[in-house]
Amino acid sequence: MYLTTPNKIRQIISQLTTYPTLWLDTEVADWQTSNPRLSLIQILADPTDRTGDRAYILDVLDNPYLVKDFVDQIMVNPDIEKVFHNASFDLKFLGGKQHAQNITCTFKLVRKLTKKSRKNPLQVSNKQLKTLAVELCHFTNVDKTEQSSDWGQRPLTPKQLHYAKMDTVYLAHVHHHLLQLTQPPTPPPVVITPKQQTESVEHPPFSATKVRVAFECPRLFYLKQHFDGNTLFIPPGQSIGIGTAFHTLAQQFIKLAQEDSQFSDLLEPSVDQLNRETVAMGMQQLFYQQVFFPYIESHPEMATVLPKLWQGLTALIQRWVKLLVVNRRYCLHQTVINQTFILEEHKLSYRFTLPNGNSQDVTGRFDSLLFNFERNRLCLIDYKTYEPVDPSAQLAQVALYGYMLSQTKGVLVDSGVYCVLPEFKEYAYSWEQLEAAVHELIPHKLQQMQNWVSWQHPHSNPPPLTSNTHLCDICPQQETCQTYFEVRSADIEQKKGEDEGIFDGAEVSTTKGEGA
Incomplete structure (x- = not known):
């Protein structure tokens, strides 16, 4: 993404502060003169990218204020690892060695790995980044011709922009390859017996919304999974359809x-x-x-x-x-x-490991991402146009969102639910309040969901009734549920209290307009 307007560049710089590692490069105009000018700052935050489509190119030519913002927010931040290929050159334009912190230089890593004193030295033609990209990471069609082009001209050509973004891609993959050579070998994989293989079953992803429904009512979750239909418990008199x-x-x-x-x-x-x-x-x-x-x-x-x-x-x-x-x-x-307001993709995905050794993918899409400077933390927000009848189920959903986003970004994320009608209420949860709920309770619930969704009528042990039996009065699929599961009063007594206090360990605050 090529960015030229100061507002957009500052927005991206702010977003980049949430990543634990960034792969960086610069392009310099008039580099061969006594007055070189920083032209571009290139950044990649996703090391799996091989096309450069997720790289950022910041046009900072003759704009020292943008460069200062980048140095103040990124370069001097010790919590962000900054990876360059030739750090001594780039740092001349990004705050200098005396200010920049947590810097990794792949050129130095290569130099260490190619020393003759090593038992098995790294064999490469030279230490240039593009050579390493070809010989170590098997990139093809690597273009070197634009390196000496005019980086002070505007507009830049498509070839220059392609060259600029791909440098960060090559850097990230070369860095990963070098880390594999310097890190200790991983232990051999655990051998899985035929019995274990048969017990491990691949399940389709559950959405975070379905996890919330499973907390509210296991049977409604089952009906949604197999027959679709509405799953919202809306109390009488509350607005719907907006x-x-x-x-x-x-x-x-x-x-x-x-x-x-x-x-x-x-x-x-x-x-x-x-x-x-x-x-x-x-x-x-x-x-x-x-x-x-x-x-x-x-x-x-x-x-x-x-x-x-x-x-x-x-x-x-x-x-x-x-x-x-x-x-x-x-x-x-x-x-x-x-x-x-952090504008970015709001889709999430994460694979949980369950107590029985199986795994379960969970997907979700949250509504808004904010940054609170007073807390120096991101806050993920989910909107509701009605007041939830089961706040603990809403907590499960927003806890999932916060956890998955935290795993993606490598930073702590607070979470909140904004219930805007019938009057504004805010349910605010810090990361510290939610961490135990996700780690300790969600995997067990996902394992239950896998068991419930595999049940077939008319076998015994169907998904249990909801512990909040008052929800049955406003269930959107009440008639279908009663017909399909043949509800008996004994079921209600058995289920009563089974899931009570499921989030008692997580202290949360319910306020009108506070938090975030």
């Missing part, structure tokens, strides 16, 4: 706020002079004029629910403004919105 519209409009607000400078202008006063109500009213008005009113005109069929939809959106905007004002203490008003 969830999709709410999520769409919430995302449109974030996009608009990041692109329209009128939003950031509302945050221009000093923190002591900022009035949250004034800022919220200003943002609501801008959003109403540019997005919500056109939405009203194009969706006349939603006339009856639009007041509720707007009520939920204004409550959400007020909560966001509260966080923006907090973050304003740490950011310029021009950048605080981009640095608070």
